[in-house]
Amino acid sequence: MEVDCENCAGCCVDWRALADVPERANHERRGPQEPLDDAYNLVPLTREDVRAFLDAGLGDAMTPRLWTAREGPSVDVQGREVAAIEGKPAFFVGLRKPPKPVAPFGADPHWLPSCAFLDPETLKCRIHDSNVYPEECAEYPGHNLALGVATECERVEARVGGERLLDDEPPEDLSSLLFGPQAVGEKVFAYPDPGGLPDGVLDRLAAGDLTDRDRAHFVAVAAASAPGTTAVEPERRRNAFETARDAESWVGEAVREWARRADRDEPDPGLGEVVEDARGAPETPGWDALDN
Numbered sequence: 645m646e647v648d649c650e651n652c653a654g655c656c657v658d659w660r661a662l663a664d665v666p667e668r669a670n671h672e673r674r675g676p677q678e679p680l681d682d683a684y685n686l687v688p689l690t691r692e693d694v695r696a697f698l699d700a701g702l703g704d705a706m707t708p709r710l711w712t713a714r715e716g717p718s719v720d721v722q723g724r725e726v727a728a729i730e731g732k733p734a735f736f737v738g739l740r741k742p743p744k745p746v747a748p749f750g751a752d753p754h755w756l757p758s759c760a761f762l763d764p765e766t767l768k769c770r771i772h773d774s775n776v777y778p779e780e781c782a783e784y785p786g787h788n789l790a791l792g793v794a795t796e797c798e799r800v801e802a803r804v805g806g807e808r809l810l811d812d813e814p815p816e817d818l819s820s821l822l823f824g825p826q827a828v829g830e831k832v833f834a835y836p837d838p839g840g841l842p843d844g845v846l847d848r849l850a851a852g853d854l855t856d857r858d859r860a861h862f863v864a865v866a867a868a869s870a871p872g873t874t875a876v877e878p879e880r881r882r883n884a885f886e887t888a889r890d891a892e893s894w895v896g897e898a899v900r901e902w903a904r905r906a907d908r909d910e911p912d913p914g915l916g917e918v919v920e921d922a923r924g925a926p927e928t929p930g931w932d933a934l935d936n
């Protein structure tokens with residue numbers, strides 16, 4: 645597998661506004677379950693990824709995804725019929741996607757929903773090769789190739805042109821795909837006691853308005869899950885909840901500032917320096933630095 649990522653970040657940015665992609669082309673909203681949130685290409689974190697983010701003080705970088713169930717097992721939570729496992733709401737944990745001033749594919753800069761860890765100026769990942777680099781990102785688009793489904797690289801090629809996917813042979817050393825029953829407790833989690841969720845949490849999730857405490861409830865269950873089961877370890881859950889709720893990393897602060905600036909500032913990718921670097925975000929080398 646070989647990809648050309650320079651000046652792209654198509655898998656880390658919701659770039660569709662740059663190419664007039666129709667809403668019906670949204671591959672995440674075609675199946676029997678529809679995400680409640682409107683994030684594009686949410687990165688599903690494994691349980692170990694979630695624990696690594698918590699240990700690194702980055703609990704405020706994560707956010708849950710639940711699905712409205714069009715068919716299949718479901719449960720009513722706060723008036724919404726959501727997809728369920730063993731009668732418990734199913735969810736992913738992903739990374740937050742604030743609006744950032746980015747200019748992929750040589751386009752003019754725009755405010756586009758972008759991964760919390762994407763450096764808007766270099767369009768490179770701030771945690772690449774670190775111990776919190778998500779498994780899904782490390783293997784993208786290998787899973788898609790192995791499953792024979794479209795990759796974001798190909799969607800970008802089709803809409804924007806150029807060649808992104810240079811060799812479509814999936815790598816041999818992919819981790820297990822973690823779909824189906826073996827994903828439970830590893831990548832898809834089950835919320836054990838939804839009656840105890842804060843009032844209005846699903847409405848806030850749908851509106852992109854979750855609080856730190858809301859997100860922490862889901863992050864804690866994911867961190868305290870166990871492979872192949874919907875069981876949750878209570879003490880680990882308590883500790884993880886407090887760690888996630890109290891996290892005050894550069895990510896959480898930057899997400900708040902990006903939201904404020906997107907309403908009033910011109911989309912200048914150089915703003916990453918004051919909004920993220922100045923708060924302690926890991927710097928990224930430019931593409932030139934890698935070429936040398």
Ligand code: SF4
Pocket residue numbers: 655656687739759760761762763768769770771772778781
């Ligand atoms: S963690 Fe890095 S590679 Fe993964 S979506 Fe975010 S910016 Fe992209």
